[in-house]
Amino acid sequence: MASAITAPALTSAAAPAAGRALRHRRRLRRADLLTVVAWASAALAVAMYLTHGVALAGIGDLLTAGGIVAGLVGSDLVLVMLVLAARVPLIDRTIGHDRAMAVHRQLGKPAFYLLLAHGVLLTLGYAWADRANIVAETASLIGAQDMPIAYLSLGLFVAVIVTSLVAVRRKLRYEVWHLIHLLSYAAVLTALPHQFSQGTVFAADTPQRVYWIALYVLALGAIVTFRFVEPAVQSMRHRIVVDRVERIAPDAISIHLRGRDLDRLGAQGGQFFTWRFWTGRTWWHAHPLSLSSVPTSRTARITVRELGDGTRALQASLRHGTPVTFEGPYGIFTDAARGRERVAVFAAGIGVTPARALLERLDAGRGMVSVIVRASDPRSLFLWDEILRLCQDRGWNAWVSIGRRGSGSSSWLSAADAHRGVSMRSAFPHLDDSEVYICGPDSWADAVEHEAHHRGVASAHIHRERFEL
Ligand SMILES: Cc1cc2nc3c(=O)[nH]c(=O)nc-3n(C[C@H](O)[C@H](O)[C@H](O)COP(=O)(O)OP(=O)(O)OC[C@H]3O[C@@H](n4cnc5c(N)ncnc54)[C@H](O)[C@@H]3O)c2cc1C
Incomplete structure (x- = not known):
């Protein structure tokens, strides 16, 4: 491993440590509070059912009650999922976009199973009460008011869940999967009418009905506001265009952007935006890309590795003046967190982009920061000269590890460095007392995170930017 520079003096940091620790604790408390709110909303859904007058007089009633509760909790979880995907600034700043999306994905299957159980248990319960067979009961349910679109809703949820299964999703283009995923909005809306016309929990003029409608307005309002209105307004306000495209490696380009008041985007080093470039070949796919330098009032920069059709098309299509729209900034791979x-x-491959921007404005004294950049070969060592210069200017440690990866606990290093006895302990002697930032290919980042945990770093002090969603 090449030691690029070191700064032996370990001076006290510039920013007040107590304030930083307090902000961090507050953020973790906010995260706990959000979790409590989410589960409380599910509990409230059950409470609404229990308080509206329940009579359990036999197996039919029990099945029906189970079906109603499953439907209420399942619908509530779907609304929580929508809010998590809505890019609400409070949620993004508290747990980060990737964590929000991870929880969104985790809730998908339980919500779906609950909605399925809702349909099955209610059909069984009604069939039991009516002494009818299942087929006849299903036929009569389909014919009831608002029920055809309720079944359509279930069908749409099936399509969304099946295409989100890892094995199926891998086979689909991102854009195709995304288009099908948008059907979940239609699924939510088509499920709504039967909840009022068929259910008894949300009778007209009850607080239950007001609360339930408010939940839907809140969730769908968050989507409309933060996914559509806010990005459109911001894109119009900042009028970003491509200034120039710079090739920095055989398979990577930096896109220099120009716009108005870009320092007012509120973007911090380490954050990302979802960018859409308005050319004939690229307008239909948007890409999440991190800033590779912090915006000034007139300029911003992103750096892109050409890994698929969409990113390859950028180099060929972008011209001086190409209009750009965006959603963001997102993420907590930042100094503020x-x-x-x-x-x-720890950065590897194109994962250096948020690390480069993070370092640019990091508020830390001499010797308080250590950076390691990994690449499988020298051509994949993107932006290294800039990182090195930043570290030299600020008196921080910077290391580079190039070559095929080794095995065992140091598998995140090159085999040659691991063989020479370099380890996390030798490169980062104060790791257990550090805030850790990791960005790189998943398997590499997993290895770094695993060893950081092993070395005593708590999850709350590890920030990971995932490029593979
Ligand atoms: C938070 C984040 C920050 C990123 N920052 C950078 C960066 O600074 N530089 C860089 O080169 N790459 C970055 N990436 C990765 C980059 O977004 C993908 O490599 C790129 O979108 C691939 O698109 P493609 O059409 O070329 O490839 P495809 O073959 O179409 O897609 C490859 C994979 O990229 C992912 N992907 C594609 N489009 C999207 C999308 N709109 N939203 C989410 N995932 C998508 C999917 O997992 C897909 O399977 C980042 C990704 C994320 C999630």
């Missing part, structure tokens, strides 16, 4: 004075940055 940090709880400790010391910082350890």
